[in-house]
Amino acid sequence: xxxFFFNAAPNPLKVGLFLEEAGLKYRAVPIDTKKxxxxxxGFRAINPNGKVPAIDDGGVIVFDSNAILLYLAxxxxxxxxxxxxxxxxxxxxxxxxxASGVGPYSGQAVHFRNFAPERLAYPIKRYDYEARRHWRIxxxxxxxxxxxxxxxxxxxxxxxxxxAPRIPFMLGDENAMTQFPNLDRLMAELDxxxxxxxxxxxxxxxxxxxxxxxxxxxxxxxxxxxxxxD
Amino acid sequence: xxxFFFNAAPNPLKVGLFLEEAGLKYRAVPIDTKKxxxxxxGFRAINPNGKVPAIDDGGVIVFDSNAILLYLAxxxxxxxxxxxxxxxxxxxxxxxxxASGVGPYSGQAVHFRNFAPERLAYPIKRYDYEARRHWRIxxxxxxxxxxxxxxxxxxxxxxxxxxAPRIPFMLGDENAMTQFPNLDRLMAELDxxxxxxxxxxxxxxxxxxxxxxxxxxxxxxxxxxxxxxD
Numbered sequence: 001x002x003x004f005f006f007n008a009a010p011n012p013l014k015v016g017l018f019l020e021e022a023g024l025k026y027r028a029v030p031i032d033t034k035k036x037x038x039x040x041x042g043f044r045a046i047n048p049n050g051k052v053p054a055i056d057d058g059g060v061i062v063f064d065s066n067a068i069l070l071y072l073a074x075x076x077x078x079x080x081x082x083x084x085x086x087x088x089x090x091x092x093x094x095x096x097x098x099a100s101g102v103g104p105y106s107g108q109a110v111h112f113r114n115f116a117p118e119r120l121a122y123p124i125k126r127y128d129y130e131a132r133r134h135w136r137i138x139x140x141x142x143x144x145x146x147x148x149x150x151x152x153x154x155x156x157x158x159x160x161x162x163x164a165p166r167i168p169f170m171l172g173d174e175n176a177m178t179q180f181p182n183l184d185r186l187m188a189e190l191d192x193x194x195x196x197x198x199x200x201x202x203x204x205x206x207x208x209x210x211x212x213x214x215x216x217x218x219x220x221x222x223x224x225x226x227x228x229x230d
Numbered sequence: 231x232x233x234f235f236f237n238a239a240p241n242p243l244k245v246g247l248f249l250e251e252a253g254l255k256y257r258a259v260p261i262d263t264k265k266x267x268x269x270x271x272g273f274r275a276i277n278p279n280g281k282v283p284a285i286d287d288g289g290v291i292v293f294d295s296n297a298i299l300l301y302l303a304x305x306x307x308x309x310x311x312x313x314x315x316x317x318x319x320x321x322x323x324x325x326x327x328x329a330s331g332v333g334p335y336s337g338q339a340v341h342f343r344n345f346a347p348e349r350l351a352y353p354i355k356r357y358d359y360e361a362r363r364h365w366r367i368x369x370x371x372x373x374x375x376x377x378x379x380x381x382x383x384x385x386x387x388x389x390x391x392x393x394a395p396r397i398p399f400m401l402g403d404e405n406a407m408t409q410f411p412n413l414d415r416l417m418a419e420l421d422x423x424x425x426x427x428x429x430x431x432x433x434x435x436x437x438x439x440x441x442x443x444x445x446x447x448x449x450x451x452x453x454x455x456x457x458x459x460d
Contacts (some may be wrong), residue, residue: 048367062319064326089292096294104334123353129453137278223359
């Protein structure tokens with residue numbers, strides 16, 4: 001049996017999509033990050049980084065959303081592009097572009113525009129620019145391809161599907177998706193899939209804390225309350 | 231023939247270490263990011279993200295340092311940990327922990343402490359805290375293991391080797407490594423390897439621009455000069 005440690009954030013959603021698309025049986029365990037579940041010794045033994053998602057696949061622990069996507073794709077043989085060296089190179093390059101670029105820069109854009117203790121002009125500008133630049137690269141690629149790697153739906157598309165709905169929030173513009181029409185088309189195609197709807201519905205079965213109060217801030221952004229560094 | 235597009239930054243260094251350790255023949259092509267080489271149409275055709283490292287392996291293009299490490303390890307069968315599901319899970323989890331956590335947060339810590347147009351207290355604190363937290367997880371893991379995945383030297387260690395020397399610079403403390411004694415021990419072990427010395431010496435064969443003047447800032451941090459977002 002596979003256990004899926006999750007919450008409603010973009011990174012767990014990607015894994016939820018894979019589990020539903022692949023038809024894998026799983027037990028979902030909510031980790032309420034606004035209540036600090038991610039810092040419990042039990043969860044730290046699973047992911048020392050204290051973040052969701054993580055999975056326990058019959059005793060095999062995997063953490064980090066993109067690691068889980070690649071692990072499950074390799075294990076099941078599903079949602080990969082092909083076995084040639086060039087196909088493997090393309091999959092790894094774009095998956096890592098999302099892991100090291102799209103995700104982190106999108107996350108920083110969300111943080112400084114919406115959650116930092118002050119609205120600071122330069123960090124907002126830096127991450128607005130970098131998030132936009134990364135999504136522009138994705139959109140340009142999708143102008144010539146149905147999916148990120150061509151005609152085949154892969155884990156790279158799943159990784160994008162988790163984050164793209166946050167674009168309006170990270171850029172502070174409810175109409176932001178009009179600037180990324182090719183990405184918007186892919187999102188509509190994926191959203192229409194039953195697996196996507198099932199992945200989105202998963203969080204509604206659990207009562208996650210919703211208030212972004214001081215308790216939530218202390219658990220999610222402990223650096224805000226840390227002493228000043230030297 | 232393999233072409234290695236590189237500069238002296240942490241991410242290309244990791245790939246240089248692999249190439250030297252594996253004894254692969256390669257042609258090094260310097261990309262002077264302070265002069266804007268990364269923005270040329272020719273290089274953008276290789277990596278649309280405009281970053282080094284990238285490789286052209288006999289026509290197979292791979293970009294992102296961790297994608298290249300995994301691609302080369304899989305292709306050569308070298309510097310991996312093993313074939314079991316649990317070994318694969320461990321490799322992917324820790325490689326992605328570096329790709330999505332150690333690297334991006336270390337990079338932001340370097341930027342806000344050293345290169346941002348103003349010294350802003352909150353971003354410096356946020357990234358100091360997060361960089362330290364990530365390196366603490368690495369150091370704790372190395373307290374009980376010779377290498378990141380146990381007794382075997384893998385691409386995960388190479389990925390760490392690229393970034394760890396920047397810890398004093400990113401934390402603004404020349405003695406910062408005393409806080410990470412296990413990591414310091416691994417770095418000393420890796421630095422003593424001929425391949426590490428060869429990887430470090432590569433940059434000295436080329437005349438990279440060293441001045442961090444306005445030209446360099448415009449090429450490396452274009453968001454500083456961008457208009458304010460809405």
